[in-house]
Amino acid sequence: TRSTRPQRMLKAVQKNATKGNPESVISAIDYFCKHSEWAMNVGDEKGSILDSVVTEVNPSTVLELGTYCGYSTVRIARLLSPGTKFITLEFNPANVTVARQIIAHAGIQDKVTVVEGSSGDLIPQMKERFGITTFDFIFLDHWKDRYLPDIKLFEECGLLRKGSVLLADNVICPGAPEYLEYVRNSPRYESRYYPAHLEYTKVEDGLEKSVFLG
Numbered sequence: 001t002r003s004t005r006p007q008r009m010l011k012a013v014q015k016n017a018t019k020g021n022p023e024s025v026i027s028a029i030d031y032f033c034k035h036s037e038w039a040m041n042v043g044d045e046k047g048s049i050l051d052s053v054v055t056e057v058n059p060s061t062v063l064e065l066g067t068y069c070g071y072s073t074v075r076i077a078r079l080l081s082p083g084t085k086f087i088t089l090e091f092n093p094a095n096v097t098v099a100r101q102i103i104a105h106a107g108i109q110d111k112v113t114v115v116e117g118s119s120g121d122l123i124p125q126m127k128e129r130f131g132i133t134t135f136d137f138i139f140l141d142h143w144k145d146r147y148l149p150d151i152k153l154f155e156e157c158g159l160l161r162k163g164s165v166l167l168a169d170n171v172i173c174p175g176a177p178e179y180l181e182y183v184r185n186s187p188r189y190e191s192r193y194y195p196a197h198l199e200y201t202k203v204e205d206g207l208e209k210s211v212f213l214g
């Protein structure tokens with residue numbers, strides 16, 4: 001049967017990227033998406049903003065929602081200090097399989113745990129299963145209509161502390177209007193929009209960075 005886009009992306013990484021070199025994996029995926037097939041990775045323009053926020057926060061605990069093929073997972077993991085706890089959640093088992101291989105090719109498999117399952121089920125298990133008390137940095141890039149319910153779940157589960165940073169992809173395209181309305185109007189968050197473009201296109205998109213105020 002015909003391969004899937006994530007499988008073709010993995011082949012391109014295995015063919016074109018240097019094993020153990022995260023930057024070459026990132027470049028190989030961006031090249032694949034620009035010259036072969038568009039895919040919903042955060043991409044290089046928004047990826048650079050992601051890099052700068054991760055570097056600024058220098059987190060000890062990180063959570064990513066929506067691993068997909070592991071592109072942003074590699075971007076984040078390559079910047080983390082040793083000993084940082086990084087968990088990424090992905091509910092599609094086929095994507096978990098591809099992501100784990102892309103992450104391994106980049107050589108950063110020891111820096112991140114890819115957990116198969118849905119955020120709604122796994123977020124309440126973070127404390128007991130992974131010994132996490134709070135997350136310093138959270139990257140939201142899963143189904144856009146799940147951003148709001150999941151941020152509320154973080155609050156209910158006591159997984160945010162004063163200063164926790166949430167960075168959300170695609171707040172313009174495809175859009176997360178209810179999430180934006182919540183973080184921009186809630187007194188419990190200080191929010192800022194980073195304008196950019198939809199990955200590999202000229203379409204407007206951007207990232208929303210929201211700091212939990214406690």
Ligand SMILES: CCCNc1ncnc2c1ncn2[C@@H]1O[C@H](/C=C/CNC(=O)c2cc(-c3ccc(F)cc3)cc(O)c2O)[C@@H](O)[C@H]1O
Binds near residue numbers: 041069090092146169
């Ligand atoms: C109810 C389940 C919610 N919880 C979840 N928990 C764990 N993993 C979840 C997940 N939801 C989705 N996922 C996974 O994240 C990934 C989904 C991401 C959704 N992203 C998008 O839809 C998206 C879409 C676009 C896009 C933009 C323009 C366009 F024309 C077409 C697409 C651009 C992006 O950057 C995007 O991130 C998949 O791998 C999916 O299996």
Ligand SMILES: [Mg+2]
Binds near residue numbers: 040041042
């Ligand atoms: Mg996205």
